[in-house]
Amino acid sequence: MVSFSIFRCVFLAFLIIVSFFQVSMGGKYxxxxxxxxxxxxxxxxxxxxxxxxxxxxxxxxxxxxxxxxGTWGHKDLTPCYNSLKTKKGQPKCP
Known part of the structure; x- marks a missing residue:
């Protein structure tokens, strides 16, 4: 039972490290x-x-x-860009 708890802690630490590098390195676009x-x-x-x-x-x-x-669409591939809204709550970015 102790080894399973250690495994969960190591796995959680691994996920945190991986997510840090993904954020700092940026996405494909x-x-x-x-x-x-x-x-x-x-x-x-x-x-x-x-x-x-x-x-x-x-x-x-x-x-x-x-x-x-592209010149239109595909905003779902860029989460931050897609999430920006105008004061009226409409999509801001083209």
């Missing part, structure tokens, strides 16, 4: 602040209101350090 303008330029390339899209995307990118792939 994470980026550095200096990459935000180019990523947002591509993200907003098909938008009709490009300037507003670029402003909003860059703001979201600097807060989250991630931009979804």
């Amino acid at each position: 994470s980026c550095k602040p200096e990459e935000c303008p180019s990523r947002c330029a591509y993200r907003c390339s098909a938008a009709s209101a490009k300037e507003r899209c670029l402003d909003t995307c860059n703001d979201c990118c600097l807060k989250c350090l991630e931009v979804p792939p």
Whole structure:
């Protein structure tokens, strides 16, 4: 019974360490602040209101350090970017 308790403690410590490294390393679509303008330029390339899209995307990118792939959709792949909302509770990021 004692060995099972030790195993659970070690396993829990392992999960904590793994989650720390995943957060600190970023996800697949994470980026550095200096990459935000180019990523947002591509993200907003098909938008009709490009300037507003670029402003909003860059703001979201600097807060989250991630931009979804493609020119539309796929926000579920970037949790922080997807979670930002306007004052009215609507999705903020393009």
